[in-house]
Amino acid sequence: MTRFLGALAFCLFLVGQAHACFAPPPEYTTHHADLVRDTPSIVLARATGPSEEHREVWGKRKQLAQFINLENIKGETPSNFTIENGFFIPGQPVPAQDFDGHSQLGFWEKATTRQWNMTDCVMRPVFMKDRTYLLFLGTPHWRAYEEIVSDDDLWLRAVRELANDSSLKTGLSLLASDWFSMAHGVFLGTISDCSGPKLKVDRVFYGTFDNEWAYTDNSHSGYWPFQECSVGKDYVVVTLSDEQSPLPFYSSSVFEVADDAIELSGRRGSEINVEPGTVSLSEIDDIFRNLP
Known part of the structure; x- marks a missing residue:
């Protein structure tokens, strides 16, 4: 890999x-x-x-x-x-x-x-x-x-x-539970610093993460995933591979949290249809709690 x-x-x-x-x-x-x-x-x-x-x-x-x-x-x-x-x-x-x-x-x-x-x-x-x-x-x-x-x-x-x-x-439609089960790791984070940006890891749903996670560095700011960087805003980060890529844009997807839920439909560049399109944080908890 x-x-x-x-x-x-x-x-x-x-x-x-x-x-x-x-x-x-x-x-x-x-x-x-x-x-x-x-x-x-x-x-x-x-x-x-x-x-x-x-x-x-x-x-x-x-x-x-x-x-x-x-x-x-x-x-x-x-x-x-x-x-x-x-x-x-x-x-x-x-x-x-x-x-x-x-x-x-x-x-x-x-x-x-x-x-x-x-x-x-x-x-x-x-x-x-x-x-x-x-x-x-x-x-x-x-x-x-x-x-x-x-x-x-x-x-x-x-x-x-x-x-x-x-x-x-x-050619591939998945339930949200199956889509999440294919991820390498999932966590809830809060933007702590807009230079990077960096997220403070608040809750790990699945996988292993340090207390702070950096999406990328300024040299790769063209891969900025956030509409607007705001300290304190919450995101769910889904890591897609078994190792961190030299360009993390290619090994992670980032979803803004709104009303304690994230929107999986309309993911830019995705080839998979995922249902339901909206998943709450508690439902993500349940998905990983019920995995074998």
Whole structure:
């Protein structure tokens, strides 16, 4: 996980430095329901090794990855195929990058995906031999090349749902209790300092936290989560991953408390529908008290 988060921070740094690509093209981050709807061919496939085809990337010849079709999710794909700009990685295997069967909230809430575009705004996904991937052919997208380890993977389930019923607005709808159970930690905090900002941890619903929690530092103030920083205002913080990210924007979600409740509907960037949309602090208490 540390390697993944470090790679994320490095990737974002490069994107910020590149003159050609300050932000990903909007079509790379569209909602997954639109991704499924707009892609004619979606296939579950296994990378079998390098193909005989090459592409030149920044002056170097790279081999494309060869795939075998395991399941047509949507459309028809040949039994054996390659992906344009999908490259094979030789060498020692690395741990699976499937976000625990895509059960980590960071994948659904913050688009912490396996692949991102390069600094020239081009998607060049990489693949390893004998790994299984859910591929969206002909549609470059951050979510188009996810690794799949098990058949009960939530991303695979969501895509199958949408492929079977294009009228659905999302492939994954959860009860608030299930959504909270996917979090790494949840606490109620009060803003103690607007430089940062910093929150005093008042009540821990789940997980382990220090007495003070800093959302970010001033160098990343562009990821400011609060409409207006006001000392004494209460927020519920939901941490999304098992480690604090170098950019905490990508590992936490922050919800303002109003009338002893928070609003889960309308979460910016979220891909999950959560019901009910409004959850009280006492209900959050009950959710974690009743978890096994």
